Amino acid sequence: xxxxxxxxxxxxxxxxxxxxxxxxxxxxxxxxxxxxxxxxxxxxxxxxxxxxxxxxxxxxxxxxxxxxxxxxxxxxxxxxxxxxxxxxxxxxxxxxxxxxxxxxxxxxxxxxxxxxxxxxxxxxxxxxxxxxxxxxxxxxxxxxxxxxxxxxxxxxxxxxxxxxxxxxxxxxxxxxxxxxxxxxxxxxxxxxxxxxxxxxxxxxxxxxxxxxxxxxxxxxxxxxxxxxxxxxxxxxxxxxxxxxxxxxxxxxxxxxxxxxxxxxxxxxxxxxxxxxxxxxxxxxxxxxxxxxxxxxxxxxxxxxxxxxxxxxxxxxxxxxxxxxxxxxxxxxxxxxxxxx
Amino acid sequence: xxxxxxxxxxxxxxxxxxxxxxxxxxxxxxxxxxxxxxxxxxx
Numbered sequence: 230x231x232x233x234x235x236x237x238x239x240x241x242x243x244x245x246x247x248x249x250x251x252x253x254x255x256x257x258x259x260x261x262x263x264x265x266x267x268x269x270x271x272x273x274x275x276x277x278x279x280x281x282x283x284x285x286x287x288x289x290x291x292x293x294x295x296x297x298x299x300x301x302x303x304x305x306x307x308x309x310x311x312x313x314x315x316x317x318x319x320x321x322x323x324x325x326x327x328x329x330x331x332x333x334x335x336x337x338x339x340x341x342x343x344x345x346x347x348x349x350x351x352x353x354x355x356x357x358x359x360x361x362x363x364x365x366x367x368x369x370x371x372x373x374x375x376x377x378x379x380x381x382x383x384x385x386x387x388x389x390x391x392x393x394x395x396x397x398x399x400x401x402x403x404x405x406x407x408x409x410x411x412x413x414x415x416x417x418x419x420x421x422x423x424x425x426x427x428x429x430x431x432x433x434x435x436x437x438x439x440x441x442x443x444x445x446x447x448x449x450x451x452x453x454x455x456x457x458x459x460x461x462x463x464x465x466x467x468x469x470x471x472x473x474x475x476x477x478x479x480x481x482x483x484x485x486x487x488x489x490x491x492x493x494x495x496x497x498x499x500x501x502x503x504x505x506x507x508x509x510x511x512x513x514x515x516x517x518x519x520x521x522x523x524x525x526x527x528x529x530x531x532x533x534x535x536x537x538x539x540x541x542x543x544x545x546x547x548x549x550x551x552x553x554x555x556x557x558x559x560x561x562x563x564x565x566x567x568x569x
Numbered sequence: 570x571x572x573x574x575x576x577x578x579x580x581x582x583x584x585x586x587x588x589x590x591x592x593x594x595x596x597x598x599x600x601x602x603x604x605x606x607x608x609x610x611x612x
Contacts, residue, residue: 292593297600490590494597501601514610518600521612 237283238525241290244270244532245524258425260527264388267531276532287529291417292491294522295435299498300507300515302432307499313568314407318440321411321561325352326448329553337545342368344549345452346376351550354442354489355380355415361445361487365453379546380414383554385534388418392425401569402426406433408565412558416442417530420523439492446484453483 245259248266252259276284326348333344349362356377363373391413395405405426413419416438423434502512584592604610 289589289592289596292590293596293600296593296597299597300601490588491593491597492590494590494594497594498597498601507605510609511604514604514608515600517610517612518604521610 233279234282237280238286240277240280241283241287241525241528241532244528248528249524258392260421260523261389261392261425263524263527264421264531264534267528268385268534268536269531271532271534272536284529284532287417287526287533290522290529291420291526292489292494294519294526295416295420295439296491296494296498297515297519297522298432298435299495300502300512301428301519302436302499302502304499304503306432307436310403310407310569314437314440317407317411317561317564317568318437318444321557322352322441322444322448324560325412325553325557328556329549332549332552333546337549339545339549340372342366343372343376343546345456346372347379347546347550349448349452350376350380351383351414351553353445353448354438355384355418357415357442357489358445358448361449362452365449365483366456375543375546379550381534382547383550384413384415384418387413387554388422391422395426395430400566402429403433403569404562404565406430407437407569408558408562410434410437410441411561411565412554413438417526421527421530424523435495439489439495442489443492445489446487449487450484 244266245263248263249259251266252262255262257265329348329351330344333339333347334341339347345366346359346363346368350356350359352358359373359376359380362368363376391405391409394400395409400408406423406429409419409422409426409430410433413422413434416435419434419438420431424431498515501507502515507515
């Protein structure tokens with residue numbers, strides 16, 4: 230924690246405040262303008278060396294924003310729709326993962342590890358799912374980078390496409406939020422697109438997305454079992470996955486390690502806020518803090534999107550993920566519209 | 570001077586070693602306490 234770090238935070242804040250100013254004259258939400266401005270600066274001029282450490286903390290600001298946002302979530306809303314959302318999340322995660330696996334292996338004949346990483350990234354929570362599953366199947370470094378780059382491309386695209394589709398189809402806040410939370414990839418873009426649509430949509434989007442994120446450990450464990458079994462039944466000698474046959478203790482530890490801990494803070498904040506302990510003024514203050522944290526997070530998110538990634542991935546993973554995403558997003562939009 | 574800096578360095582080292590999810594939970598807790606004792610956060 231030094232002067233450079235605070236200068237870097239100032240840089241993120243300057244991007245966010247400029248975006249807020251610009252959004253008063255542009256017909257676009259300030260969160261989207263923040264990401265766009267970060268993206269422009271990051272790709273035209275690069276990230277200054279002195280700001281690098283602060284830019285890397287954008288995930289922390291996103292997580293803090295989500296934790297504090299818990300204070301704005303009404304518990305009765307969760308009780309009302311919670312079981313349906315959980316069911317929809319499980320269906321979406323399983324359907325997306327299986328569909329991408331099928332497309333990658335049977336239709337586009339991509340390497341199975343890359344297919345699994347793309348499936349996890351699309352089905353659960355973007356790059357963090359790619360990394361968690363990569364660890365559980367001990368995937369190749371180059372394939373991790375390949376899959377992560379593909380996921381980031383879709384994060385960048387969907388961030389702008391979803392609010393556009395939502396407004397064009399005149400979706401309600403609830404439908405848009407749940408749909409975005411179920412079918413977009415990484416948490417940052419989900420929050421940005423959700424809150425760009427409306428505050429209520431943002432809350433629904435995060436509720437659905439965090440439920441999805443909570444499954445990351447389970448999916449990684451299923452992949453670990455599946456790959457370990459395949460290796461042990463395929464060859465008798467020592468192989469890449471051969472010495473990683475999962476034991477139950479190790480798997481439980483892995484499950485806990487991959488679990489996104491900030492979700493606990495989010496749940497805790499919902500609990501505290503719903504006891505009636507906080508005045509409306511205090512709740513408003515927490516909501517403002519969440520807005521500031523998101524501003525820093527989205528400035529960093531934009532800075533880290535490198536358009537060069539578009540060139541490095543090749544077309545097949547993009548076609549696989551695109552096909553899977555179009556199918557799942559279209560079906561889920563219909564389902565969510567019927568249910569809500 | 571170095572003695573005074575040691576606890577700070579210790580704390581910083583500990584902070585850097587914990588998961589960013591826990592960092593967010595701790596910062597959220599501090600924010601909650603601050604707001605509860607009356608610190609206003611404007612937008």
